[in-house]
Amino acid sequence: MPDLLKITGDETKLVVNTADGPVEIIRQKNEMQLITGVLQPIIPIPGINPAGELEVLAALADPEFLVVDMREPEWRLKATIPGSISIPFSEVTHRLDELGCSRAAKGWVCSSAKKVVAFCNGPACPQSPSAFHTMVGDGFPPERIYYYRGGMQDWLVLGLTTTAIPARQGNH
Numbered sequence: 001m002p003d004l005l006k007i008t009g010d011e012t013k014l015v016v017n018t019a020d021g022p023v024e025i026i027r028q029k030n031e032m033q034l035i036t037g038v039l040q041p042i043i044p045i046p047g048i049n050p051a052g053e054l055e056v057l058a059a060l061a062d063p064e065f066l067v068v069d070m071r072e073p074e075w076r077l078k079a080t081i082p083g084s085i086s087i088p089f090s091e092v093t094h095r096l097d098e099l100g101c102s103r104a105a106k107g108w109v110c111s112s113a114k115k116v117v118a119f120c121n122g123p124a125c126p127q128s129p130s131a132f133h134t135m136v137g138d139g140f141p142p143e144r145i146y147y148y149r150g151g152m153q154d155w156l157v158l159g160l161t162t163t164a165i166p167a168r169q170g171n172h
Contacts (some may be wrong), residue, residue: 003029005124006038021124037124041150044129045056047142051117053158056081056148059117066099067117071152075121079162080157089120089131093138102138110139117146122153 004012014025025084040073042050059065060083061078067084069076076086087095097103100114120127128147136142155162 005029005033005036006064008038018151029107029140032153032157033124034121034156035125037127039101039124040126040129042147044087044147045053045132045136045142045145047145048132049143049146051146051148052150053148053155053160055146056117056155058118059115059146062115064117065117065146068119070101070118070131071120072124072127075152077158077164079152081119081152081166082161084119087131089127089134092131093134096135096138096140099135101138108139110141112142113140113144115144115146119151122151123149124154125151 006162007014007025015022016025023092026163027138059067060081067081069084069086070089070092071086072088072090073086085098087098094109096110098110099116101108101110101112102112103109108133118128118131126127128149128151132142132145132147135145144148152162
């Protein structure tokens with residue numbers, strides 16, 4: 001029996017009806033996956049913009065954007081997207097000032113929020129979506145968030161250039 005991975009929730013299989021009869025769709029562990037989490041939606045919160053590799057490349061060249069690696073710093077030591085900055089998902093609530101927000105008496109004011117292209121380890125990685133929920137809950141406008149769901153998994157599979165660098169430390 002192959003190593004089955006979860007597709008959604010606790011589901012490891014889905015049956016679809018086709019013209020040729022029912023087909024069981026499973027998700028198996030393979031050497032291309034960075035992690036084995038549950039598949040994430042393309043738009044984890046209404047208003048967030050999906051982004052692919054071409055949008056990431058355009059954002060890297062656009063000073064109005066920040067490309068943010070939301071993975072824990074040890075992942076950046078292996079490989080990251082050149083030009084990205086590190087704001088781990090677990091730290092984003094304390095580092096919104098780096099994304100254009102300012103501290104207020106009660107929370108954050110994000111009326112000058114930057115456009116952020118965020119990524120983590122790929123379609124089954126919950127780190128970026130977790131950060132988005134925190135960001136939006138703290139007042140960051142979802143329409144300023146661009147989610148590169150493919151993340152490092154797709155970047156690597158496509159053979160795009162990576163760098164292995166320590167995480168840049170923020171002011172916290």
